[in-house]
Amino acid sequence: MLWNLPFITVVILTLIGLVTVLLKKNIIKILLGINILNSAVNLFLISLGYREGGVAPIFTLAPSELMVLPTPQALVLTSIVIGVATSALILSFAMILQKKYGTVDIDKIRRLQG
Amino acid sequence: MKKLLVVGVSLLILAGFFGMMAMTFSFGSPMITDMDDYFLRHGQEQTASNNECTAVVFDYRGFDTLGESTVLFCAIIGASLIFRKMQGGEEHEDE
């Protein structure tokens, strides 16, 4: 069923990620919401460049000559690597915060400590 | 109870707005394809590679890949600077 199903999935994933980032109180759950938002944007970029009946844009033993657009795939490669870098930094911050304050609840981490 | 009502109504308004915009896209026939048709037609004789995605990432748009490598490098440096020797000497890294 090719009737706009990827774009509806993008809308649902964006709303789930937005609700998780705004309403949860645990740092690890906020990080999961950020990852879901990343996946929604990557899916939107990929599904903008699809041609009906096309194959992957590689000329080594390809089945046919009709190919999908290669430019959105290059942008999504960059976006996935930046998502990995963001997750690594937030996890390191969560580890140090747990060692200093004893909790990962953002309502109880309020003052800067020397 | 009031907070749940406010969150539910605003979610419904956002879902309706995004849903109406998602219906105007057409999945399977992109609108503007001039640049990608040029890449697919002249890519093999200008970059001499069979893989078009690698040719776009490393040859036609190599400057974006330079920025991405720098972002990954800086993030890893930042994540490894957090675990370092504190003033009282209470935690230290190996060697």
Next chain:
Amino acid sequence: MRMSRIVRIGADILYPAIVIFGLYIVAHGHLTPGGGFQGGAVIATGGALVIVAYSYKEVTEWLTKKVLMGQEVIGLLGFIGAGLLAFAVGQVFFFNFLANTGSLFGMPVPYGINPGELNTAGVIPVMNFAVGIEVWGGLTIVILYMLSGLEKEGT
């Protein structure tokens, strides 16, 4: 308390196979789907397997942090150097000066669908190797630093 003997021997046999498979994905980046970033992530997964099978103290004797940090720095400098070498020929930054000539990686490609040759595509395999080595060193060193922050807790 260590892992059982079957897990340790399985990790010993699988780790060189994973490294060779990752280097194959990096080296054939201009013929099949893959490239620098994907191959580097595969090799970092092999490092995680060895860390799970053995304890942290035994792994840091032969997988040191200085070597991995040096790998990451050499990868990024190699990528920038491959772009700056085009100034020696007289062209702009990041120009593909090895494609369609007769030297290293310089064979022209026949037009249309063909089985690929490894000798083609100019300066792209050099960039693939530099990025692969950088991602291998970077992702493994993040795993090692997170484990070292936990080990000094006392338990």
